[in-house]
Amino acid sequence: MSTVDRPGLSDSVAAAVDESRLWAAHVALASIGGTPAGGVCRLALSAEDAEARRLLAAWARERQWSVAVDPIGNLFIRREGQDPRLPPVVTGSHLDTQPTGGRFDGVYGVLAGIEVLRALDDARIGTQRAVEVVAWTNEEGCRFSPGMMGSEAFAGIRDVATMLVVQDANGVSVAEALASTLDATPDATRRPLGFPVHAYVEAHIEQGPELERTGNTIGVVTGIQGTCRLRVEVRGDEAHAGTSRRGQRRDALLAATRMIQAIEQHVESCDPADDVRLTFGMLKVKPNVPSVVASWAYFSIDVRHADDDVMLGLVARIEPICREQAGGCDVKVTEIQRALATRFEGRAFDAVLAATRSRGYRHIAMPSGAGHDARQMAQLCPSAMVFVPCAGGVSHNEAESAEPADLAAGTRVLAHAVHELANT
């Protein structure tokens, strides 16, 4: 196929991206699981997730794009290419949110993909390869832990069977929730898991403050820092608050707080540049009543760093520190997820960088602090990401905010890059 006219066509596709339509799509999705504080609670495989999928499928029907789902519930919307046998270009992200999440994390990548398909249609431009928009199942991992289920299953990193038995806090399994979610898109073709992909590009809000701080519109993402997730279970003994002496107690809550402080202080002492991301986001206690010494505490540790050696060195210190601080309690440290640092390179990264330059947006190359489905896809095919600014870098928060013009700019870069990739 001739490539002579592609730059011009890519410009046309980018120009056909409609900022108002893209914003209206965000408003529509924000109403599904919208919270009084202006955020979104659309947990993975919930009724709200199903409702969002139903809306996407309806939009696909309007344009006669085909809809498919796979065994973990990943939803694919396909605009056919001139040669259906060629591996498609895939773009997208996820529809699920944190319990008090915002209106852009994840859903932007899906809606940007839909807008690219609409722009291709409106510009009446065909592509050699099909372009597919994907909504990956359960990226966030807050209802069913751990997250990234859809992309990990697709990339063959974890087995679907182990995912289907995971239960939420109410004892509902992924298998049960998935069955009712898939009822929302009864016309979707059932596909087996995984297929060859030519390139994957994911658009996302930055979820950090760098673009805003430096006055840039586009972040060309160079990679994703490594992540390690652990759980620490502490077992002591229940005792009466008024009669048991401190020296006689095995206080699980007190031991857990000591462990958290010791790990935090260890990181503070060896990371003066504040490059390690260390978070204790979850702590559960039993029986959790004021007059009873706690017999059980359970907390999460999330460690991230761009340098795998630094991350793994720190993770190796966590269990010894917990044991030192156990104060007679039993302690069990479990690593539940490990993802080494990812570098984006090759044709997808090159296409995003070239598209950004062509469109003339102010941009920087930058790493991603957050994990994304693109990390898993990078193990399968050339992958890349496009970041746009979000106000104050705030994310995983109902106050999450992004500008319509920035969302459109990122979508124009995506449209340009996807069009290029779909013709190579």
Added chain:
Amino acid sequence: MSTVDRPGLSDSVAAAVDESRLWAAHVALASIGGTPAGGVCRLALSAEDAEARRLLAAWARERQWSVAVDPIGNLFIRREGQDPRLPPVVTGSHLDTQPTGGRFDGVYGVLAGIEVLRALDDARIGTQRAVEVVAWTNEEGCRFSPGMMGSEAFAGIRDVATMLVVQDANGVSVAEALASTLDATPDATRRPLGFPVHAYVEAHIEQGPELERTGNTIGVVTGIQGTCRLRVEVRGDEAHAGTSRRGQRRDALLAATRMIQAIEQHVESCDPADDVRLTFGMLKVKPNVPSVVASWAYFSIDVRHADDDVMLGLVARIEPICREQAGGCDVKVTEIQRALATRFEGRAFDAVLAATRSRGYRHIAMPSGAGHDARQMAQLCPSAMVFVPCAGGVSHNEAESAEPADLAAGTRVLAHAVHELANT
């Protein structure tokens, strides 16, 4: 009235205490709310509490004792005296338990009282004053906080109106739960709150290890240490675990663990004898998910000491310490309950000490580490307590255990003392 034959009659009443019957009553009550692990979950004003009250009322009917309830649901079982106009002697404790409570905390004092009435009947011995057995409402305070509602209302320490609006975690109010609980005893006379009491004696398991450790059967309780209960609310900002630097965060969970450790270390440094009881039993976190920096943490502090000056001096340090450790978070410290140290003295204490000596049990005088309804009664009338050993000092725990012979010994002391007091 002649007192010449009372010592002999008190011996007869004590001798009529039936260890097997008392144990059978404990077994019957332990089945109401019994847990698989052998403990009891009989929360205040729950269906199980109502069921326990129904059983007590049935036992009263068998013996033709009268049954009454007051506006906060305290249940009174009265064996009439020769002069009904005289203030009665009251004995009892509470039927409610912690969520993972045991088979003796509280219920022993009520069942020991019932056994005293049965022993008086069986020995065909009348008393000048009526003897009443009371089951105080919501001593534990774990479903509806704070506890001691029944005895505090009876003693006029807190207003019933402020108690009735308290809600449990499911939004059920005390008023609603009380209405359905009182349906369990429809024949009970409705009484106004409070009446003159000649003396109050409460039997209880020690909930500490001293009696067992020193080989004593009876603890003659000299008083109850003071208690102060606080709540600390910490507010920060949600943020993404992967993108926000530690230095930029306002992490409510990290701040709460720092406060807890700083308070604990302060007490360790100024209480080498380990006499201060300091407990952080409850800690709640929002949103409490692994990949989001916590925006809210809420924890309890329970401080107890026999010396009010020590207790209040420590309590005064808590808010400054929390502010020092807030690390940019907002912090609000609220004192929700304060009870100064109580001394048991006067006719009730004297009667318990004399009865213990008369019965010849090995005994010690000892303070109570736990709070009890007797603290409130001591503000109204001469009050006292009888302790019996519990295995390992374990309480507020499903493993709580006591020996039938010890329970009977405490009940014989109670029978002897109550009989004496009911004739003065």
